Amino acid sequence: MTAGRGGRSVTVWAILAVLLIVVAALEFRDQPSQSDEETPAGPQFLMPAPLEEIAAIEIAVDGNLHRFSRDEQGAWFYHGIHAGPQSVHEHVPDPEMSEKISKFLGGLGRTRIERRFTLSDNDAFGVTRPDMIILVYLPDQIEPRARYSVGDIAPDELSRYVHIAGTSEVVSIANYQIRNIQSLLETVTSQPGPAAARSNS
Secondary structure, eight states: OHHHHHHHHHHHHHHHHHHHHHHHHHHHHHSOOHHHHHSOOSTTBSSSSOGGGOOEEEEEETTEEEEEEEOTTSOEEEEEEOSSSOOOOOOOOOHHHHHHHHHHHHHHHTOBOOEEEEOOTTOTTSOSSOSEEEEEEOTTOSSOSEEEEEEEEOTTSSEEEEEETTSSEEEEEEHHHHHHHHHHHHHHHTSOOHHHHHHHO
């Protein structure tokens, strides 16, 4: 009888081992691949294409238009302020600044859509008078591929409403992504450059 119980015990453990292997295989299959994480694109992401495929990003805030572009080597640089009382055009790429810009814009490129809403007539989301407008350009295109109007902060104070131009849809994204953009603008506008010096002379 002892031998019989021992045989059944071995069988039970063997079945459990097989089940664990099957469960582990299913979980591994359902995990997103590394390539999917490195090239965010699709309906769950805000941006129309991975950041590597974007040629320029313009950010309009407080009556000024800030433009970020890539040079021929793919490094990001800041064009400067294109409107308003300051008319600064900085077109000289700086390696250190390029790295900072790439880091900030990389976060924007990975921004995920949290929730989706229908645009309301009473502007419940604050997107008809946006605090910020973001325009995204693909290579060799004059017109922006996407335009986003940044509206109010959500009641939870963790999300931000964004209207996608050309649609009747408002989405929410993590508010820290907008704060990062604001930090980027503060960083680039606080850096003295040759064009800024000429403008102030």
